[in-house]
Amino acid sequence: MLLDVRDIYVEYQRDIEILRGVSISVREGYVSSVIGPNGAGKSTLLKTVMGILKPKRGSIIFEGKKIEGKQPNELVKMGLTYVPQRRSIFPQLTVKENLEMGAWTLRKNEGEVRRRMREVLELFPSLSEKINEKAGLLSGGQARMLEIARALMTSPKLLLLDEPSFGLSPLMTNKVYETITDLKKTGITILLVDQNLGKCMALSDYVYVIELGSVRGGGKRDEMPADVKEIIRRWLEAEEGREVESLSAD
């Protein structure tokens, strides 16, 4: 296992336990996702793995080492990287400078930074066209691409993606997911959280279902226990219903 989250408890706001004994495993070279309704604790889980939130109990093991309580900058050096749900580009820096900042931990090695930038831009051709533009001028979808590209600059072992389709149009959501699918082919390990169940399910090798701060079940996508499959089926139906509604509303 690349990452093992074992029985963690997290208090987010005063006395509200958002995670109550969550355990998941992330296998190297695969895409794992955590799905669940709003407020289930999906983002809390990623933030806790990345060291932004501290668990009250439980342990997080990355490549055999305990990492709970470590700061995000230490975790970046160990090979974790996190793309938050909110917009997090540096708007006044150019696209290129944003990527350079992503490679901060490699900055002593200029050749390596240049090599990484070439590799990353091959995955994101739309960004190379705007390489010298201010990042604040990018569209929502392009900004999301830049955030993912920037996170890849350190050649991470594990990419944590928090709601990559958040706030994007359906068209841009498709584009972002196409990119994540390309990323998957490069063999990088991804832990993904998204409200877009259909997309998430299609992409993932392993799926965990989380509700009210607890894991209801999970495992290999195609070998899920019947009760978990049933929960997902209901959510997917509800999601399709919403999409049909929003289409007819147009």
Place this chain on the structure above:
Amino acid sequence: MVLEQFSLLAKNWLFIQVLVGGLLLGGVYALVAAGFTMIFGVLKILNIAHGEFVVLGSYVAYWVFILLGIDPILAIAVTLPAAALYGFATYFLAIESVSRKGIEPTIVASFGVLLILQSSMLAAFTGDPRSIVTEFTGESLVFGPVIMPLTKVLAFTLAVAALLVLSLFLNKTQIGKALRAVSQDAEASMLMGIPARALQRLGFVIGAMLAGLTGNVIAMVSSFTPTLGPEFLLKSFVILAIVGIGNVREVVIGGLLLGTVEAFGSFFLGAGMRNVVAYGLLIILLLIKPSGLFSKAEQREV
């Protein structure tokens, strides 16, 4: 009366003379505001004691000149490290621990620093006005009808050179870019492994050094007292109101604009009205465009 002044302006090249005087002063204003916005940018702190950092710089230059006989331009080599030191001490002792609790406590803390520094300077140096008189203090450069005091030209040149170095540092070096990244999104910068806390400390120290340098330059052109600080704070506020939290170039434009408006204001209304003009401008700007004349959403940085 005002009409007479107008005809004077038109007749004797006075217009250019007043304009040049305003621009020379504006360069120095830009320098003080650059330090103030640097600290606000990286830390989201309004450093109310910024003016005292300036005045301290003036006293450092003054004492270096009086005690060691070192020219105020060379005294910069002492003023800059001294300013870095009192900036760091202020940050370490008064700001850092309260800054985690939000912006309001830092305003109160830096106001406390203002009072402490001002009283200490009054106790140590008395309230007597001081000034540095060197061989070139009385010299002037004459271009046709326009006369420019040499010290003011030197002050302006030093200010512009410092702002140029600052701009190059922020735009061309990795650490400078990281400082801008921290000022735009500190949390995101930490996710890249950028040491945001250390850079915020550095930003505060650089802001203090810019203030100290301003003080050094002020000491070359005019007399000063320990209570002059709030005036420089006011100028920084006005420039902020003009440009918003912009980049160095915008701060320079704001400084030159303020210098010019003040120069013409005091020409028409009398030198005593200089600060009234500045305050008036601040109030008008806050009323018509509180986010700054040139500012756009999503475009705030160092």
